[in-house]
Amino acid sequence: MPGNKNIKLYSKNLSFFYGNNQAVFDVSIEIPQHSIVAMIGPSGCGKTTFLRCFNRMHDLYPGNRYQGEIFFDNQNILSKNIDVTLLRSKIGMVFQKPTPFPMSISDNISYGLKLNGIKNKTEIKDRVESALRSSALWKEVKDRLKLPATGLSGGQQQRLVIARALAVEPQVMLFDEPTSALDPISTSKIEELAAELKKKVTIIIVTHNMQQAARISDYTAFMYMGKLIEYDETNVMFTNPQEKLSEDYITGRFG
């Protein structure tokens, strides 16, 4: 467990149910500020489900139920009187497949800004540029900001989506296998980006790729069958895991 660092986000005995199916069991985890936490585990172990609890994405579908607590800046975000749209502007998310909106590159980014009530055109323009710069996309797209975002390559789309999420200045970013649909070069660009981003935001990343977790994360959590098996600093997890299950998974004996 992380030592006495500044804890940005933590869950306490969190369980999650799809209808009657329990997908997450009693998970307690602390996410230190300005760090990257990787969630690893075999397919269907509940890591994506767990991740989607942090921005209440499950609220979109009927019949889902949370149990336990998640604290974000010392506020329980699972409580009923939380403004979910406000929460989601503070906790951004990037999905497995790139999700550009059917509009131009710059409109994709200004969308979130406008949602947050920014109307001043020069401010929007500046923030579009700085968001694109911080996701290392500016040089590639600066001459075609008005063209449809769907014309970009997969890797560029994913960086655009990251820029879009960054533009609203979230404090936490949730990455749900952000590179699983990308080629190695785009993947390394996004990994570099994540390393850069952690100066500003706290990152939780779900990944199937253990090398990726080892490369970019400060802490690694291993989940299995909806339970958190082990959580420690990444170099400890990958060199000296305490649990037999984690060791078996990390060394590739199953999963």
Added chain:
Amino acid sequence: MERLRKRKIQNNIAIGFSLLASIIGLFWLVFILFDVLRHGLSFFDLNLFIEDPAPPGFEGGGMRNAFIGQFMITGCAIVIGIPFGILGGTFLSEYGRMTKIGRLISVISDIMISVPTIVVGTFIYSLMVKPLGHFSGWAGSVSLAMIMIPVTLRTTEDMMSLVPWSIREAAFALGAPYYKVIIQVVYRGAIAGILTGILLSIARIAGETAPLLFTSFNNSFISLNMEEPMASLTVTIFQYATGPYDDWHAMAWAASFVIILAILLLTVLGRLLVIFKYSSK
């Protein structure tokens, strides 16, 4: 080898039959179009649009009243029908997506699409014409709108469902409320398809006669009052084509030509929208 040859023969027979069927189908279509074109063009002149009908037995005259009536009835039908169709489709694809009432509406709307239009006409007759005591342009518009609603509703729902859920989730994840997700993201993704659906549904009602017979009826004089019986192209064609005078027949041909041309343009425009959408990607 034997089996392979047999398969080739079977294949050729199947191709032969489907070719034959499409030729038979197309033949009549081309025949009708050509006939309308031939007759229609020979009677087609400017008077058709700028003159009202001459009394029986007199030469000349046009169908200005029918053109204007058709425009007004169809226009009002569009204004009434499109919002219901789009909002209904939005409900089915979004808010009512997983509800029983949503599925029920969906099934009913499918049935409505295949209801004979004359039934819609008699329905509006008993609802609007009989109680008010007279035919009216409004009744015509409402009956056409009722034919439009299920068509636009269904296409809107289908086109919106084609926008992947991951796109909606991404918009939600930025902190967008649902109505903004729908208006700014889903509609934008589905707009070309929805517009196509609207154009096709307009083309569909532009050629309807049966529901108007019972509702807006006809009017030999020009009228801009939707409270009164109103002329429409289709009913006028019906009346002229079944009438006893040769020049009536001629005008019916010309009007048929105009209406087919209009529907053709709408349909082509709809197709172009689809092509435009897919080429812009």
